[in-house]
Amino acid sequence: MSERVRRGxxxxxxxxxLRVAIDLFNRQGYDATSMGDLARELGLxxxxxxxxxxxxxxxxxxxxxxxxxKLTAALDTVxxxxxxxxxxxxxxxxxxxxxVLTEHLPAVTLLLRVRGNTPAEQKALARRRDIxxxxxxxxxxxxxxxxxxxxxxxxxxxxxxxxxxxSMTEWLRDDSDAEALADTVTTLAFDGLMRxx
Amino acid sequence: MSERVRRGxxxxxxxxxLRVAIDLFNRQGYDATSMGDLARELGLxxxxxxxxxxxxxxxxxxxxxxxxxKLTAALDTVxxxxxxxxxxxxxxxxxxxxxVLTEHLPAVTLLLRVRGNTPAEQKALARRRDIxxxxxxxxxxxxxxxxxxxxxxxxxxxxxxxxxxxSMTEWLRDDSDAEALADTVTTLAFDGLMRxx
Numbered sequence: 001m002s003e004r005v006r007r008g009x010x011x012x013x014x015x016x017x018l019r020v021a022i023d024l025f026n027r028q029g030y031d032a033t034s035m036g037d038l039a040r041e042l043g044l045x046x047x048x049x050x051x052x053x054x055x056x057x058x059x060x061x062x063x064x065x066x067x068x069x070k071l072t073a074a075l076d077t078v079x080x081x082x083x084x085x086x087x088x089x090x091x092x093x094x095x096x097x098x099x100v101l102t103e104h105l106p107a108v109t110l111l112l113r114v115r116g117n118t119p120a121e122q123k124a125l126a127r128r129r130d131i132x133x134x135x136x137x138x139x140x141x142x143x144x145x146x147x148x149x150x151x152x153x154x155x156x157x158x159x160x161x162x163x164x165x166x167s168m169t170e171w172l173r174d175d176s177d178a179e180a181l182a183d184t185v186t187t188l189a190f191d192g193l194m195r196x197x
Numbered sequence: 198m199s200e201r202v203r204r205g206x207x208x209x210x211x212x213x214x215l216r217v218a219i220d221l222f223n224r225q226g227y228d229a230t231s232m233g234d235l236a237r238e239l240g241l242x243x244x245x246x247x248x249x250x251x252x253x254x255x256x257x258x259x260x261x262x263x264x265x266x267k268l269t270a271a272l273d274t275v276x277x278x279x280x281x282x283x284x285x286x287x288x289x290x291x292x293x294x295x296x297v298l299t300e301h302l303p304a305v306t307l308l309l310r311v312r313g314n315t316p317a318e319q320k321a322l323a324r325r326r327d328i329x330x331x332x333x334x335x336x337x338x339x340x341x342x343x344x345x346x347x348x349x350x351x352x353x354x355x356x357x358x359x360x361x362x363x364s365m366t367e368w369l370r371d372d373s374d375a376e377a378l379a380d381t382v383t384t385l386a387f388d389g390l391m392r393x394x
Contacts, residue, residue, distance in 0.1 A: 029226070029228070031226070031229065032228065142390075146392065147391070147392065148390045148391060148392060149388075149390060149391065149392050149393075150392070151384075152381055152384070152385060152390075156381060157385065157390060159364075159365075159367075159368050160361055160364070160365075160381075160382060160385055161390070163360075163361055163364025163365065163367060163368075164357055164360055164361040164364065166364055166367075167356075167357075167360025167361065167363055167364045168356075168357075168360060170356075170360060170363075171356055171360075184349055184353060184357075185357060187348075187349070188349060188354065188357055188386075188389070189385075189389065189390055190389050190390050190391050191346075191389040191391060192385070192386065192387050192388040192389030192391075193339075193345045193346060193349075193354060193358070193386055193387050194344070194345060194346065194387050194388060194389075195343065195344065195345060195346050195347070
């Protein structure tokens with residue numbers, strides 16, 4: 001399918017169909033959602049919806065690409081900054097992850113629920129594992145630089161750290177303040193709940 | 198249904214059927230799992246399975262009761278100890294939550310995936326919200342006692358704290374060391390990733 005947005009009826013384009021599809025997938029589950037459900041939600045006939053998108057799986061791919069693309073780009077930006085120490089790099093990675101999660105909440109929520117039931121989901125899971133490896137590597141580098149505590153396995157620390165970030169999809173709202181949340185999560189992760197000094 | 202374990206064929210009782218059902222629900226989703234799937238997994242006929250359990254929903258209720266019962270009992274025990282300061286009480290609540298999650302991993306995993314599609318799920322969600330309120334209350338009490346940082350909203354701190362604990366269902370294995378994990382999670386939550394002193 002071409003990158004160009006294909007238009008059917010006035011009032012809908014591929015982008016607006018995608019937004020509604022992602023919300024529906026998150027609400028009732030991807031597997032349980034049919035193209036008929038999506039057409040009903042959009043007020044279109046089932047045949048009209050195919051003016052906008054080729055298949056349910058293509059909508060899933062677009063959604064997962066959005067989440068994975070933004071997360072990958074954020075890590076690329078962090079990694080490319082030569083001024084960061086390993087600790088600053090890890091802090092920036094945590095901050096960026098929270099910002100992407102908040103700003104692309106529906107797509108990231110869908111990504112985190114993917115269990116690998118289809119080839120598109122398996123491909124997304126592989127890309128998600130790659131991101132997890134990059135994050136774990138940043139934790140390991142910060143540990144080796146002596147910046148973070150040595151008494152916790154870096155892989156475990158990484159899982160807990162980004163498990164915290166991912167768990168935010170359970171209660172975040174689209175209108176949450178991404179920058180303020182990113183600061184709070186980074187502060188709690190690095191400095192803990194205890195009052196210091 | 199009576200509390201007494203009803204036996205059908207040798208080799209299965211309600212408890213062993215429940216373990217297999219919880220694993221199957223976690224693997225392929227509760228909604229997508231039929232009693233026929235469960236019978237196949239157990240090597241029973243579909244009619245034989247009803248010697249052990251009355252319905253799929255009853256299995257779900259038993260599983261959710263297990264998770265909710267253990268979490269509630271752990272918080273009751275923590276709350277009942279008059280020797281705890283608010284900070285110690287919160288630390289104990291975090292520790293206990295990790296231990297329950299590790300020791301009852303399949304049932305807690307199922308609980309955390311419940312979305313409220315049936316009356317049994319809605320009842321479980323209400324009990325889960327009650328537990329979340331009790332945990333948030335412990336965070337608020339520790340904040341009011343000056344034990345934890347005042348610059349983070351207690352509700353947000355509570356969500357992040359127990360979001361971290363709940364996210365462990367994504368990667369934990371049944372054979373994980375519950376006590377060691379509970380120590381690590383509590384240390385990271387209260388003292389943070391940074392090397393101190």
